[in-house]
Amino acid sequence: MQSFDIETLAVRSGYEQTHEQENSEAIFPTSSFRYQSAAQAAARFSGEEKGNVYSRFTNPTVRTFEKRLALMEGGEACVATASGMSAILSTFMALLEQGDHVVSSQSIFGTTKVLFNKYLAKFGIEVTFVSQTVLSEWEQAIRPNTKALFLETPSNPLTEIADLAEISALAKRCDSLLIVDNCFCTPILQRPLEQGADIVIHSATKFLDGQGRGIGGAVVGPELVVEEHVRAFMRTAGPSMSPFNAWIFLKGLETLSIRMKAHCQNALQLSTWLSGHSAIEQVFYPELKSHPQYELACKQQSAGGGLVSFRVKGGQAEAWSVIDQTQMLSITANLGDVKTSITHPATTTHCRVEPEERLKAGITDNLVRISVGLEFIGDIKADLARGLDRL
Numbered sequence: 119m120q121s122f123d124i125e126t127l128a129v130r131s132g133y134e135q136t137h138e139q140e141n142s143e144a145i146f147p148t149s150s151f152r153y154q155s156a157a158q159a160a161a162r163f164s165g166e167e168k169g170n171v172y173s174r175f176t177n178p179t180v181r182t183f184e185k186r187l188a189l190m191e192g193g194e195a196c197v198a199t200a201s202g203m204s205a206i207l208s209t210f211m212a213l214l215e216q217g218d219h220v221v222s223s224q225s226i227f228g229t230t231k232v233l234f235n236k237y238l239a240k241f242g243i244e245v246t247f248v249s250q251t252v253l254s255e256w257e258q259a260i261r262p263n264t265k266a267l268f269l270e271t272p273s274n275p276l277t278e279i280a281d282l283a284e285i286s287a288l289a290k291r292c293d294s295l296l297i298v299d300n301c302f303c304t305p306i307l308q309r310p311l312e313q314g315a316d317i318v319i320h321s322a323t324k325f326l327d328g329q330g331r332g333i334g335g336a337v338v339g340p341e342l343v344v345e346e347h348v349r350a351f352m353r354t355a356g357p358s359m360s361p362f363n364a365w366i367f368l369k370g371l372e373t374l375s376i377r378m379k380a381h382c383q384n385a386l387q388l389s390t391w392l393s394g395h396s397a398i399e400q401v402f403y404p405e406l407k408s409h410p411q412y413e414l415a416c417k418q419q420s421a422g423g424g425l426v427s428f429r430v431k432g433g434q435a436e437a438w439s440v441i442d443q444t445q446m447l448s449i450t451a452n453l454g455d456v457k458t459s460i461t462h463p464a465t466t467t468h469c470r471v472e473p474e475e476r477l478k479a480g481i482t483d484n485l486v487r488i489s490v491g492l493e494f495i496g497d498i499k500a501d502l503a504r505g506l507d508r509l
């Protein structure tokens with residue numbers, strides 16, 4: 119299977135057909151598994167014999183999703199988790215200990231920041247936040263006890279690009295792991311492991327599902343790290359993915375490639391149109407030539423992705439009025455869905471971030487974020503024009 123192209127892997131890899139000879143992957147909604155004998159039960163429990171024991175540890179449907187995503191990311195192993203947040207939590211709980219230090223981009227998902235500042239801190243793990251795009255800040259933040267570097271690229275909502283080649287080289291120099299949240303690009307647009315990252319994190323809730331149906335996450339990386347450490351934590355602490363959700367995500371992967379291409383096409387058209395609108399101050403999209411890191415984005419990603427942000431002329435009132443005058447778009451903070459969504463980051467996804475920190479990260483009150491879906495682009499533009507044309 120490894121030699122197949124990613125589009126083939128997405129459709130066919132990771133599954134073993136049962137005796138029923140089904141063509142579509144079966145779901146195994148079972149909490150536990152039976153053994154042929156007491157001796158087999160003992161061998162499974164001791165780990166002497168490989169195989170299923172209990173669905174908190176492994177489940178055939180979840181395994182199919184894990185194998186498929188690992189192959190698509192070019193990683194050795196994958197552990198699926200109950201959510202993107204539990205994928206991040208499991209990785210840090212498994213790999214770090216009291217007294218360790220992490221350097222993280224400041225431009226990460228708001229809840230991840232809360233996880234770092236409120237919960238990892240409680241267990242004596244300190245996180246230093248640096249600019250996503252300034253390598254010298256990363257270098258200066260490194261300490262003898264730095265064990266991991268963490269980032270998402272492009273960032274949410276400003277689509278800043280982190281230089282994976284430079285930051286992974288730094289991670290190697292200081293003997294720490296580079297962990298990349300690849301939620302926005304998915305392996306279709308960017309494979310961080312091929313560009314030097316050690317571990318890839320996913321919120322499967324977003325583009326992997328693609329139709330806003332379930333919550334899930336995953337950790338992809340080397341066999342030793344993922345199976346021995348992250349899975350060991352996951353099976354003990356319990357944030358496992360359900361077989362039903364795994365099946366949804368599995369089906370999501372099958373159409374991921376064509377969906378990502380369509381999301382990118384719509385997003386490029388939308389961002390180009392927004393750039394020319396008189397009510398707009400600035401548009402953020404990696405594939406626009408005006409993007410400060412356009413060249414790096416072209417080198418690292420095969421397309422710009424599905425997220426577009428823009429600053430309207432004015433403040434919160436103007437941003438809210440553009441959002442409130444839409445009739446078709448979904449006003450929701452979820453992203454990566456076939457349905458286009460619109461949100462005001464400062465008062466939703468980033469509302470728990472201290473105002474000062476929020477401004478430092480560029481989340482101003484006039485910023486609006488769109489996760490561009492698969493509706494006809496003319497209808498998406500028309501829905502936004504309703505508010506924009508009145509500003």
Ligand SMILES: *Cc1c(COP(=O)(O)O)cnc(C)c1O
Binds near residue numbers: 230302321
């Ligand atoms: C949504 C999101 C998460 C968290 O994922 P959940 O599945 O909601 O727990 C993590 N990182 C990024 C970049 C996200 O967008």
